[in-house]
Amino acid sequence: MKFLQKMSKDMKDRLITFGILFGAFLIVEILILTGGASRHLQAMLIPICINMLLAVSLNLTVGFLGELTLGHAGFMSVGAYAGCLFSIYCKDLLPVFIRYPLAMLIGGAVAAVFGILIGIPVLRLKGDYLAIVTLAFGEIIRSVIINLDFLGGAAGLKGTPQDATFISSFAVVVISVLLILNFLNSKSGRAIKSIRDNRIASESCGVQITYYKMLAFVFSAFFAGIAGVIYGHNLNILTADTFDYNKSIEILLIVVLGGMGSIRGSVIAAVIITALPEALRGLDKYRMVIYAVLLIAIMIFNSSEFGKRIREKYDPKKLFAKKNAVKKENADE
């Protein structure tokens, strides 16, 4: 167990995140294989993965770069349409295992290009201004899609092959979380966090503010695009109205609930926000009211002193700490 002690804080953090991810994955897979999972639960798995991807990627700009953006659904829609168009045209040309990953890369890349295009004028702004302008960009993307006939217009794009599976979506989530965590621990990631903490100080240290801001923004758009591609391949209809500002706010909600700057928090909150309205189906017409009330309650609990104490008490990091302490005692003896 010595390596546990030697492990850096980051490494431990990562182990916990992936432990939770794989633990949940195993439980769900066992349930599916033993027939214990209802169809309702199974249908929710892919949307949960999509929301995880969206939240983790938005956390890059909101949590780590410290800039509030409200246009994440716009990048998701661009990625979704690009990936789905590719899949529709290549349906008969390529087998699934080549076509689907390619569609994801294309969706992500197109979203990233839009990230650059939008980032150039937008990232000159800060705070509230940035939030409003990104909101507007999200709406522009939506309006343009509605008016483009080759994207299906208002009726939506149909005929995308349903390639998304839970296992492939989960794999994408794991790879993305790994990439994002590595990115955050790299030189670039530290530069991005320094901009958030003190822009003037980091600039005086020679950090190129514009470059790193853009990098975080584009990275975030790329993963949102991939999430969009999975979304498009999960349903056989893609309508632009799905990606309105409500969607952007829902993603932001996940990030805020999970804690800004906490990847693990985003992952857990994505599960809660996706599953909560579904778990409340039994309440019939009071469902959305109760959902809203619960959200308020969760937010208050999360930011209260009591909530903080509870979380500290049950912090998974303590598992390591305890073990280490025990080990030390043993060694002393």
Place this chain on the structure above:
Amino acid sequence: MKKILCLAIALLMMVMALASCTGAKNDGKKLVIGATGPLTGDNASYGISVKKGAEIAVKEINAAGGINGITFELMFEDDVCDPTNAVNAYNTLMDKGMQVSLGAVTSGACVALTEEARKDGILMITPSGSQKECTQYDNCFRICFTDPDQGTYAADFISDNNVGKKVAIIYDKSNDYSNGIYTNFVTEAGKKNLEIVTSQSYTNQSNTDFSVQLQAVKESGADLLFLPIYYADAGLILTQAAQKELNVIFFGVDGMDGIIKQMGEDKAALTEGVMLLTPFAADSSDPKVVSFVKVFKETYNNETPDQFAADGYDAIYAIAEALKYTGITDTTVADLNEKMVGAMTNITLEGVTGKMTWSADGEASKSATAVVINNSKYVAYSK
């Protein structure tokens, strides 16, 4: 160790809570019908209307002792008009033992459900999903018109009855229903030598001020204004057109149904002479419709049923007809799905939205009637 255990148990309990909602036992004397539709959110009125109509039909059938001794049970889930939500709702219903699906109330959600219904092979009859793809698989049928059909019918009707010569159109570009009707209206109008003098569009972001579009209509010299839109927007257009002293015939489609209620008593004069093409008119003298409207009003606080409610009502009766045709007396039989789907193309339904038969592609063939609003009542059109 305790903490890991606690964490694991908590996680397991969460998953179990979600997994536990499994289906109730069906003794074979019950047919479970599931439907999804927007019961909350922007489009809630459509879902609620269909639900009310369908509930009345189920009540009537059960009161009469069911079909072949089988009673109906209707379960309605909220989908907020969103495809992902609709798929979740559909799967919840399958967990609860759904045997026949009413699909979804709105088109987008309904298209997403066709894929699920195809995998399960169950009979799906959507009351009001009007997009073409809502019936793209063999087990999917619909009660309402498709959007394309309505556009074609409207153009035919206007030209055959000489209602107008110079047609202006205002439609909602951001709405697939409106777009679909518009496109086909224009195509058919070309064939029928109707002159379209101007086509004006708006989106759901700009549906309060129509002065620009109405000015264009006025300048174009049109004698008929075609409005393939829902009644909420149409109400505003009627009001603003009156202010502009626009003197044209207003012609709507089934989405216009509800305009009388929308305008209220103080603006009732504006709806005089408005024409609309609809398969269902609540003021019809057809005994079926009269009885449906009467029961509906008694049940729901004197509310007049709209076309969505009528579609929901007919969808349940279509299922009843199909079940009667199959002669099944036990719904737990293995080939229920095949038999029900097979029966659909062999039945004839005399519903409140007209006499319907279904073709293998899932479309209902029925005729549309045009009505004129006269003294705040629908009256059948005559030259």
